Amino acid sequence: MLHRDREAVPEALNLVDDRRPDRRAEALELLDTLERETPFPGASRIGLTGAPGSGKSTLLDALVRELRPRGETVAIVAVDPSSRKTGGALLGDRIRVRSGAADPGVFIRSLAARDQLGGLAESAWAAVAILATSFDRVFVETVGVGQSEGEVAALVDTLVYVGTPGAGDTLQFMKAGILELPDVFVVNKSDIGSAAARTASELESGVGLGERNPSQPVAQVVLTSARDGAGIAELIAAVDAHRQQQLDSGTLRERRQLGRETQLLLALERRYGSFGIGKLGDPPALRERIRKDRRSSAFALLACLGREIEDALEKSS
């Protein structure tokens, strides 16, 4: 994996998704090695979120078509909801990301969110870690309904929110008070015209209102049209500028660290619930413990903390 071996990627992704105990142990070992050995900052990790129909897939297709001729390789993790009734999932409509189906420089893995309502598949975390070893950019695409953005933001270096001109979802997004999360706003389908310009200006004025971390650069607003390719290069430039700012200020390391903690806590909560986590002490103390433990990888730490919770639960029963 560490040798950027694309051939090994699909099997590695299958492995980290596997729930059988022996495979889990193997997966942990792999992820542990990857976290320790992957050089910083490595691949650029980009989240792409927005309401259904905002054109995320078409936009991704345009991004791939722009990036491939530059010689950059691209991996996409696409997360779609699972049906609560049946457990099944229709993944993707990947039909629109077709620029590279037979191009080894493009990789697409669709994931079902499984039991994570409106959230991110748990294996997305591991998938990003694997793909980051073999591709220049890793995109994480999710349907944004105001619930998963926080999780995606913790997983990537730059979160891009895709909105459509005149759509109510942008307003909802602002109302939901999560305007501070995205680092780049895209108004897609800008060929629609004046509505696009209006939405862009709404966003531009809205961005300033959100409670943003002072160290966080002010979010950019970019107009794109996947249809005629307008604004695609600008979007990539905005993403790269955001990453560069974070590298210059040293905040990227911090963001990755924070993301690591968040992912770990979420994973623990999924498995053991808040009652289980409570066995490890109060939340700030637990966060502190995770933060300080720099020897183990997040994945090893997850296994270790999990065992502690299990032991505690056993004793108390």
Added chain:
Amino acid sequence: MSAPHPTGRDRPWVFRTYSGHSSARASNELYRTNLAKGQTGLSVAFDLPTQTGYDSDHPLARGEVGKVGVPIDHLDDMAALFRDIPLDQMNTSMTINANAAWLLALYVATAERAGVDAKLLQGTTQNDIVKEYLSRGTYIFPPEASLRLISDLVSYTVDAIPRWNPTNICSYHLQEAGATPVQEIAYAMATALAVIDAVRDRDDVPAEAIPKVVGRISFFLNSGIRFVEEICKGRAMAELWDELTQERYGVEDPKLRRFRYGVQVNSLGLTEAQPENNVIRIVLEALGVTFSKKARCRALQLPAWNEALGLPRPWDQQWSLRIQQILAFESDLLEYQDLFDGSHVVEAKTAELKADARKELDAVLAMGGAIAATENAYMKRCLVESQTARSRAIESGDISVVGVNTFTTTEASPLTEGQRSILKVDESAEREQIEQLVAFRNARNAADVEAALTQLTDVVRNGGNVMPPSIRSAHAGVTTGEWADVLRRLFGEYRAPTGVVAREAEGGSEQTAAVRSRVHRLTDQLGRPLKILVGKPGLDGHSNGAEQIAVKARDVGMEVVYDGIRLSPEEIASSARDEGVHVVGLSILSGSHGVLVIDVLDRLRKLGLGEIPVVVGGIIPEDDADRLRVAGVRRVYTPKDFDLTSIMSDIVDVVEEYGPGA
């Protein structure tokens, strides 16, 4: 009280048979035989490479040349197709859409070369792109660009080929995709309005020409087994069209508001089980569009009784032609005025359909019309929902299909004995077509070709009408693929939304629940949920079957990657690897399963994924199915496997038996 028609019998509609296969020469022979048997018009079926703008030697054309229709690469092919057929007297319908302008240009050039004035040509180019996005799948360009090509063709023919029907708005394929009568009416009307609006908004069409344009718009309808409802549907459409064209475009002349339509009766309802029953179905469906004089079709083509088994032979097509001739010449159908005027029942049903269709039409118009409702997948989603409801009703027995879900006990049919009961396309057709294409390319004047393509590029880029430079290109020896490549570069290529994703999953029946618990149990064996790739290799765009499978697989708890249509075997194999699926399901209706499925199997093996089981569904004759199984396909499903839940259960068996980790 119905009295005999005062002037005697009415003139019958145009009799056609949708046909063409192998090569221009073979199809020309077929056409001339059919005309000698009393057919009165031609209906050209093109093969999929021609319909999607690829030359016969393009990699994507492999296995598809001459399969579902005739390959037309250049002017010599078109000329061979119509050899010894007088074009000034013939009425020719061409089922061609994304590149209709090009095939019409070839037809015009063929006429000109034979010394026939283009003004005398009569016929129809289907030229309706919306239903391609929704159902049929042979689109190339994005909606806006396609609409522009359609309106180019309309505005050109209105003056230059005044007896030509430049576009045939199709509700046919909507019904095949599951549309209810109301959806059929509403979406066809919405499409027609989108076309006329586009022509109206052009600078080169004066406002006073619009009534004439409206008068040239024709429709292509389907007719299903509920033939009483079909009679009412035809009447409802005639009334609605009359009202809409007056309201929206102020057309005063009632003749120009007449609802003119051709029909191919329903293929969706034709069964593989007890296929002889299909003849009775076809007769009833033909009645549905001829019974009521007020809503009688202008042209009719009937499928063959054995369509669900494979390609029909000339004898099978003759049987369908005879149905039309008996109806028109033996029966007294054409001796009467409208039989349903004054029928309370028919009038009430017609009014109901019309009112409901108007409501649905208004909904589509409110979101910006047919193009907007295509791009946002609204219409597609509604069709997938209707289709899903239909297949559930057949599974549950709420809809009776004789020989399929009821009265299934049968004697062996003497009609389907042996392997000769369907037509085999000559396997050498593809090679010969390519040899001729190469020879044609070598013989033409390269400078002429280049000049024609440069002019085509300039005219299209500058917003001019695509027809004149296309006719010039046809004469210069440009090929189908070259013409389409110019437009692909200028317009880009389009991928239509699939419409499957947005639908909410359903718990379904007890059987569905039983399969679902098997799928869930299998998760422990596999280590993760069962993941399936559903794909359509090749150029065949009929995605309804694949979409129904994808939806059903989700409903039984599988994680489904649906990659849509027009995939190369290479794309399918690499997608299976990258997505980490446990099983691959392929759907092919074009008859090119032999080449494409085996190619997918080979590529999977090359990627070290030979252990992933592959199942195939489609119109696959039994001996082909045997060959596929020998090549390594684990299961073959055909139209007789209508019970999707059983198919799912079977796929679980396959994964348990052969799947990775099994």
